[in-house]
Amino acid sequence: MTNTIEVAPLGKKDFVSDQSVRWCPGCGDYAILAQTQKNMPTFGRKKEDFVFISGIGCSSRFPYYMNTYGFHSIHGRALPIASGVKLANPDLSVWVVTGDGDALSIGGNHFIHALRRNMDLNVLLFNNRIYGLTKGQYSPTSEVGKVTKASPFGSIDYPLNPPALALGSQATFVARTIDRWQSHLASILKRSYQHSGSSFTEIYQNCNIFNDGAYAPYTGADKLDNVIELEHGKPMVFAKGSKGIRLDGFTPTVVSMDDYSLDDLLVHDESNLDLANIISNWTSHPILPEPIGVIYCVDKPTYNKKVDEQISAAVEKLGPGDFNKLLNSGDTWIVE
Amino acid sequence: MPKTTKTLDLAVIRFAGDSGDGMQLTGGRFTDTAAVLGNDLSTLPDYPAEIRAPAGSLAGVSAFQIQFSSKEIHTPGDVPGVLVAMNPAALKVHLPELILGGTIILNTDAFSKKNLSLAGFESNPLEDGSLEENYKVFSIEMNKMVTHACEGMDLPAKMVLRSRNLFALGVLYWMYDRPLEPTENWLETKFAKKPAIAEANKRALNAGYNYGDTAEIFTTRYKIEKAILPPGKYRNINGNYATALGVLAAGEKAKMNLFYGGYPITPASDILHALSSWKQFGVKTFQAEDEIAGITSAIGAAFAGNLAVTATSGPGVALKSEALGLALITELPLLVINVQRGGPSTGLPTKTEQSDLLQAMYGRNGEAPIPIIAAATPGDCFFAAYEASRIALKYMTPVFLLTDGYLANGSEPWKIPSLEALAEIETNFIKVLPKEDEIYHPYNRDAKTLGRPWAIPGVPGLEHRIGGLEKKDGIGNVSYDPDNHHEMTMIRQEKVNRIANELPATEIIGEDKGDLLILSWGGACGSARSATEQLQEDGFSVSQVNLRWINPFPKDLGNILTQFKKVLIPEINNGQLIKLIRAEYLIDAQGYNVVRGKPLRASLLVEKAKELIG
Ligand code: SF4
Numbered sequence: 001m002t003n004t005i006e007v008a009p010l011g012k013k014d015f016v017s018d019q020s021v022r023w024c025p026g027c028g029d030y031a032i033l034a035q036t037q038k039n040m041p042t043f044g045r046k047k048e049d050f051v052f053i054s055g056i057g058c059s060s061r062f063p064y065y066m067n068t069y070g071f072h073s074i075h076g077r078a079l080p081i082a083s084g085v086k087l088a089n090p091d092l093s094v095w096v097v098t099g100d101g102d103a104l105s106i107g108g109n110h111f112i113h114a115l116r117r118n119m120d121l122n123v124l125l126f127n128n129r130i131y132g133l134t135k136g137q138y139s140p141t142s143e144v145g146k147v148t149k150a151s152p153f154g155s156i157d158y159p160l161n162p163p164a165l166a167l168g169s170q171a172t173f174v175a176r177t178i179d180r181w182q183s184h185l186a187s188i189l190k191r192s193y194q195h196s197g198s199s200f201t202e203i204y205q206n207c208n209i210f211n212d213g214a215y216a217p218y219t220g221a222d223k224l225d226n227v228i229e230l231e232h233g234k235p236m237v238f239a240k241g242s243k244g245i246r247l248d249g250f251t252p253t254v255v256s257m258d259d260y261s262l263d264d265l266l267v268h269d270e271s272n273l274d275l276a277n278i279i280s281n282w283t284s285h286p287i288l289p290e291p292i293g294v295i296y297c298v299d300k301p302t303y304n305k306k307v308d309e310q311i312s313a314a315v316e317k318l319g320p321g322d323f324n325k326l327l328n329s330g331d332t333w334i335v336e
Numbered sequence: 337m338p339k340t341t342k343t344l345d346l347a348v349i350r351f352a353g354d355s356g357d358g359m360q361l362t363g364g365r366f367t368d369t370a371a372v373l374g375n376d377l378s379t380l381p382d383y384p385a386e387i388r389a390p391a392g393s394l395a396g397v398s399a400f401q402i403q404f405s406s407k408e409i410h411t412p413g414d415v416p417g418v419l420v421a422m423n424p425a426a427l428k429v430h431l432p433e434l435i436l437g438g439t440i441i442l443n444t445d446a447f448s449k450k451n452l453s454l455a456g457f458e459s460n461p462l463e464d465g466s467l468e469e470n471y472k473v474f475s476i477e478m479n480k481m482v483t484h485a486c487e488g489m490d491l492p493a494k495m496v497l498r499s500r501n502l503f504a505l506g507v508l509y510w511m512y513d514r515p516l517e518p519t520e521n522w523l524e525t526k527f528a529k530k531p532a533i534a535e536a537n538k539r540a541l542n543a544g545y546n547y548g549d550t551a552e553i554f555t556t557r558y559k560i561e562k563a564i565l566p567p568g569k570y571r572n573i574n575g576n577y578a579t580a581l582g583v584l585a586a587g588e589k590a591k592m593n594l595f596y597g598g599y600p601i602t603p604a605s606d607i608l609h610a611l612s613s614w615k616q617f618g619v620k621t622f623q624a625e626d627e628i629a630g631i632t633s634a635i636g637a638a639f640a641g642n643l644a645v646t647a648t649s650g651p652g653v654a655l656k657s658e659a660l661g662l663a664l665i666t667e668l669p670l671l672v673i674n675v676q677r678g679g680p681s682t683g684l685p686t687k688t689e690q691s692d693l694l695q696a697m698y699g700r701n702g703e704a705p706i707p708i709i710a711a712a713t714p715g716d717c718f719f720a721a722y723e724a725s726r727i728a729l730k731y732m733t734p735v736f737l738l739t740d741g742y743l744a745n746g747s748e749p750w751k752i753p754s755l756e757a758l759a760e761i762e763t764n765f766i767k768v769l770p771k772e773d774e775i776y777h778p779y780n781r782d783a784k785t786l787g788r789p790w791a792i793p794g795v796p797g798l799e800h801r802i803g804g805l806e807k808k809d810g811i812g813n814v815s816y817d818p819d820n821h822h823e824m825t826m827i828r829q830e831k832v833n834r835i836a837n838e839l840p841a842t843e844i845i846g847e848d849k850g851d852l853l854i855l856s857w858g859g860a861c862g863s864a865r866s867a868t869e870q871l872q873e874d875g876f877s878v879s880q881v882n883l884r885w886i887n888p889f890p891k892d893l894g895n896i897l898t899q900f901k902k903v904l905i906p907e908i909n910n911g912q913l914i915k916l917i918r919a920e921y922l923i924d925a926q927g928y929n930v931v932r933g934k935p936l937r938a939s940l941l942v943e944k945a946k947e948l949i950g
Pocket residue numbers: 022023024026027028029058059128132133206207208209210
């Protein structure tokens with residue numbers, strides 16, 4: 001990110017707006033909001049430079065609770081609005097808060113294209129695998145067979161895999177974290193902030209009203225057995241060091257550390273797209289642990305930067321635009 | 337054989353041929369020469385919608401019509417007096433509109449059996465005598481002529497034949513006594529990297545001209561003197577380019593960064609093309625993934641303090657309508673340009689229509705009034721785009737600019753304005769918190785315009801949230817209060833109404849009272865003007881008003897309407913302005929509605945007017 005300036009230290013309270021928070025008690029959104037408000041002051045950026053843009057859905061109320069610039073827009077359209085903000089003023093730190101319906105269903109087209117362009121945006125997708133605001137219909141990330149008011153006989157829709165979609169859309173930063181994993185969540189927010197380009201973070205968020213327990217295996221007592229924290233350059237161990245992951249050809253397998261040493265394990269490499277593609281497919285896997293952390297991160301020139309470069313190049317080549325000259329260009333003639 | 341020269345006031349020529357025959361280029365060159373000679377002129381390009389219809393087919397016919405004159409004119413002409421037909425299909429499509437006794441110039445080499453049957457001719461019209469009965473026909477073997485002219489050149493025969501449009505142009509230049517130099521210079525620049533092509537085209541052009549001079553079939557040539565236009569510096573301009581220039585002018589005048597978000601669509605794409613070429617002005621253009629992203633990116637740029645613009649055509653407006661409501665309720669300035677085309681659905685993408693007025697007026701959920709301005713001529717698109725931007729910035733509102741396919745692609749001589757002479761642009765930027773406030777109130781309004789202050793991200797101390805949910809006036813928090821919603825609904829309407837306070841007195845062409853008022857808007861202005869002038873010349877008590885602002889209506893309009901016994905509203909739709917006028921002023925206005933994807937014919941409007949006057 002650009003423009004990190006020394007400023008008087010800010011605290012969490014600086015980022016808390018005067019609006020009362022209106023999510024259901026117990027909603028996972030609270031934890032995400034708290035971590036964002038707590039960690040943003042540590043980024044060393046002026047508060048007025050943060051902009052939060054959202055679409056429609058429970059998560060999209062987020063901007064109202066941040067005492068920054070914010071825009072609560074229409075369903076699915078947060079990303080192009082954010083793109084316009086960033087293009088108009090590239091010095092801003094632009095954040096998009098969206099949900100599984102907002103980003104992947106009605107806003108699916110914008111999602112893939114914003115990532116493809118490597119627009120310098122931070123996208124936080126609160127994935128609760130349900131439509132909360134409209135009171136409980138299945139979403140594009142709901143599992144097959146989900147019984148909701150709109151699918152009394154079970155949903156027959158196959159779900160999307162958000163990190164895989166993000167990778168397929170050429171995202172340069174793909175991460176996953178979980179609402180209840182507070183310090184992990186904090187570290188991912190920071191990584192997203194630091195990344196220049198489109199940063200996509202999927203946050204597993206519990207909707208305790210319409211889809212309670214969707215992520216129980218990853219947040220309950222045995223969570224460490226079911227989740228693997230990816231760390232760049234580190235071998236893939238989980239379950240308190242008792243299990244590891246090896247690659248058998250392209251196929252990942254879970255091994256017991258009784259039988260293998262750390263040197264035998266797959267080592268995470270954030271810059272390896274092939275590996276990232278493999279990891280993204282562990283999502284909701286019957287055998288493999290759920291991967292969280294930074295799945296993929298590479299540097300690539302951003303769209304907004306290239307826009308500015310083209311403008312500078314044109315000014316350099318042609319000189320700054322002279323409007324009256326342009327008006328009078330082409331074939332002209334004088335009427336006396 | 338001695339040749340005579342006749343002086344005319346005006347002429348209407350139509351070039352027609354296959355898509356591959358270069359008719360738009362030919363028309364464009366004729367236009368530029370007429371402009372440089374000082375004629376008043378008006379053009380009507382008529383493209384096929386097919387990407388590339390089969391060669392020689394009816395669907396593949398492309399045409400270009402120009403009216404040029406020594407008097408002031410307002411339309412490209414109802415029907416041509418001269419038809420250049422480069423193949424049988426062109427003749428088939430356009431002959432019905434040629435005036436009786438008119439001139440046809442044909443490329444006989446294209447009248448092969450295959451082309452005749454593609455065009456649906458049962459017998460060869462060149463042989464059965466049917467043409468000569470009603471028209472002056474000049475049949476020329478153009479392929480042979482250009483081949484002969486390019487003899488000795490190291491060019492494949494196919495490339496040589498491509499210059500036959502220049503041969504036809506040369507013939508027309510001879511007929512109307514026009515110089516070849518402007519076209520020759522243009523060819524040299526255009527084909528600077530392909531000198532052989534430039535040379536072949538120049539030879540064809542000269543061959544055509546010399547053919548006119550020497551061939552015995554041509555006995556008369558015509559002279560059309562320069563028109564008396566207001567003094568100044570002129571250029572020829574089409575509507576889309578003028579629109580783009582107008583938007584850029586607003587950005588320059590307001591010293592603001594210009595952002596354009598849009599998605600390619602016929603016939604609006606040339607606005608994107610022009611703006612994206614002006615990077616040295618700092619213009620940012622964003623070709624979005626769809627129409628919705630086009631407008632929403634512009635809304636984002638407006639939130640961040642840019643002069644934000646999106647342009648599209650009717651189907652695109654349909655997709656943008658939810659976002660229009662968002663721009664409206666967040667009270668952000670945004671220019672939305674609709675280059676109207678034939679609808680509904682995909683309709684007639686390359687043809688003109690005025691059928692999106694009610695869409696602009698009402699095509700959104702909720703009570704969502706948006707100001708609407710309509711450009712009257714190609715050159716007027718510049719001023720209308722500037723005015724629309726100015727009002728958007730001053731009142732903090734989205735504004736619709738309606739142009740149409742005819743204005744967008746048609747051209748006319750345009751007296752070049754200067755940036756200095758354009759109206760000043762006021763903005764609502766706010767940089768510091770007003771002393772009396774503890775926190776920023778995004779909906780504290782300007783008492784006169786009701787525009788809200790514009791605090792943009794990056795400005796310390798003015799952090800705030802806006803959005804599509806109803807807001808409490810002043811403080812701007814989400815509000816479900818019934819009284820507040822009622823009040824905000826009224827404020828949003830009142831804001832539009834107040835624009836009328838600054839509109840100049842409505843211009844009336846003719847007397848300010850009489851038997852008939854022709855009330856036009858947008859691209860129908862020219863036809864209405866021609867009809868009005870004709871009727872006035874014929875001694876009828878007829879005046880014209882062309883509406884520039886349709887939402888709001890000018891304040892003096894109601895009074896003007898009552899001064900006429902009858903009101904006639906010509907539109908290229910099934911009656912849209914007429915519904916607004918009847919509803920607002922409770923008058924029994926009459927409509928003249930022809931929806932053929934073409935400009936209205938002034939002569940038919942004259943007949944309708946006479947019928948009404950009785
Ligand atoms: S419905 Fe679910 S997601 Fe929405 S606020 Fe309530 S708990 Fe949270």
